[in-house]
Amino acid sequence: MLKLKRLRPSARIPANATPGSAGYDLCADLDSPVTIPARRTVKIPTGLAMAIEPGYAGFVFARSGLGIKHGIVPANCVGVIDSDYRGEVIVGLYNHTDEPFVVEPGDRIAQLVLLPVHTPEIEECAELGETSRGEGGFGSTGR
Numbered sequence: 001m002l003k004l005k006r007l008r009p010s011a012r013i014p015a016n017a018t019p020g021s022a023g024y025d026l027c028a029d030l031d032s033p034v035t036i037p038a039r040r041t042v043k044i045p046t047g048l049a050m051a052i053e054p055g056y057a058g059f060v061f062a063r064s065g066l067g068i069k070h071g072i073v074p075a076n077c078v079g080v081i082d083s084d085y086r087g088e089v090i091v092g093l094y095n096h097t098d099e100p101f102v103v104e105p106g107d108r109i110a111q112l113v114l115l116p117v118h119t120p121e122i123e124e125c126a127e128l129g130e131t132s133r134g135e136g137g138f139g140s141t142g143r
């Protein structure tokens, strides 16, 4: 169960996920349209707070239409919503284009994906254990 709390009556509770869908749409909780200037970030409120079950976290991803067609994506790439966070979920949207972009009240601005997270105790050590990859990375296997 994902517990959601409306912080304002206008906030939109996302529809339940359908089989096969990974994300819950997050909507802009605005009184009036907000403009994201070119190459700028604007924090868009969702009007929602949530209690994610311990052992999980929420990840705020771009919607592909908004990102690919309009260049509007979360400024922090992917927002992380901690399970103990009880404040409002905010989506910082960045406008990658040279034109202003208008967000209308109720627009679906991002999607929330809930994923299990592993948070083991940290152990500092001198040896990490051998692997066939070793330190190879950053294109070491070619294109």
Ligand SMILES: O=c1ccn([C@H]2C[C@H](O)[C@@H](COP(=O)(O)OP(=O)(O)OP(=O)(O)O)O2)c(=O)[nH]1
Pocket: 060, 074, 076, 078, 079, 080, 081, 082, 083, 085, 088, 089, 090, 091, 092
């Ligand atoms: O896109 C985002 C990212 C985060 N948050 C909220 C939920 C999250 O649990 C909290 C803290 O986020 P994060 O840990 O990424 O922030 P920080 O910059 O490390 O600050 P803090 O010191 O508050 O952890 O802010 C959002 O509402 N939207």
